[in-house]
Amino acid sequence: MTRRQKAIAFFVALCVLLVAGAISLNVGWIVITAEGASLRVLIFGIITFGLIIAGLIIYTVFLVLEIRRNEEHDTFINAVTHELKTPIASIRLYLETLQSRTLSDEQRREFYDVMLADADRLHRTVDQVLKAGAASQKPKVIARAPVDIGLLTQECVDLALQRHHLQASAIVVESHDDGPLMVRGDADELRSVLTNLLDNAVKYSSESVRVIVGVAAPSPDTVWVRVQDRGVGIPRKQLKRIFRRFYRVQTRGLKQVKGTGLGLYIVRSIARAHGGRVFAQSEGEGRGATFTLELPRLAS
């Protein structure tokens, strides 16, 4: 048992004891006042003890939730430390290598590419942390302009293929409608939603990546972008929780996938700022997952 689990067990036990105490006092009160005293005193006592019991339970629930949240925060700090320090360590390692060793031109170019990729990774992490910070600020002003969601999806898919060094067949785009599907919103924000969903689909795929992206209009005034993978899947209970800040999916068979736990939180807050929503479906562990981004359609 970790220290936190011990703390939770302690407070729950304390709560049970105190509630038991309050209940026995309540019963005692009823027994004593039932003989002779007025009905008003009896009812007043019962309500008072009832309130004390309710207060105790609410207090304990909040305490336990707060301890859990603290724990999530800690894992987040660990994850971000790792995500920030690893690319820095790598860039430093390659710079020192370039500085201290004689290298062929080919090796040199290879090392520059590695460092560029690491700088990009660093930038993505910093960007994500900043975006999550911005997402938790309440009033959200977004630039609104007509965006062709089909085109934007194709663009993000191309970028994802390139970044993860994948064959074109690994991520397939299926468009059902002929005409362009337009939404009103901020193209940069929507791009980061799609990039996040695609990155997750690739990251949580097992050996071979097979992702299907569908762009469709399920009804005249909504647009769907679905990202469907055949990866590790999500347990039913966690389908909602994964959109919470810092939350990382937990399954027994899952090898630790690296990340900050911010991606889907950002996705959800951007979707909401656009008047839409995002939801996940999964048949369970090992059966893949489908993420759907739903946005209001702009009549073209």
Add this chain to the structure above:
Amino acid sequence: MSRILVVEDEQHIADGLRFNLEAEGHDVTVAPDGEQALASILDDRRAYDVIVLDVMLPGRDGFAVASTLRAAGQFVPILMLTARGRPEDVLQGFEAGADDYLPKPFELAILFARINGLLRRRLWNEAQTSGNHTTTADTYTFAGRTLDFTAMEVHARGTSYRLTRMECELLRYLVTHPRQPVSRGTLLENVWGLHEETDTRAIDNFIVRLRKYLEDQPDSPRFLQTVRGVGYKFAPEGK
């Protein structure tokens, strides 16, 4: 030429380390996760001179890898190389059985120096055990037990135990301050070189291990005594 196993899941860092260590003339093997590292050492019985071990690995983490190796009686020197550099992480690393700990990002020269230090220690140990102890060995004997600080070994009750570097240093400190109570904070400062407020209970695990080596009944220790409210005391003549 030394055989080095690099356990690192970050492809870029693994490649960079391999390139540099090979340029230094070492024979380098890379394992991308803990399972493969353990399989290589325990199942394939491949002999390495030093293991460079990352902590945040997919599946089994570096701490688990180190303690599994130690539990299996593998005493190859382990250098932990990790982004987690907080004092409690460092302590956890040593507790798991690491011999040295280097936080990322690191300087290449420092990494080489530390790896060479571990390799040198191994060479010296081999020289000690094969060279018939001609030099004045750094040993200490009490109550029929012999502590060999150079070879990092304990000979007690007819058996020999290998010590990790930190076990050895802790024992050395206690032995050089006999019959006086030493606080956990003092030990942390003098043996580990840590000055921060940390969970000093981490030391207790080391004492438990040392008692297993030295005491006839580790549950009622005679030589490594607990001083309630203070820390520990070494009593060479026993209780």
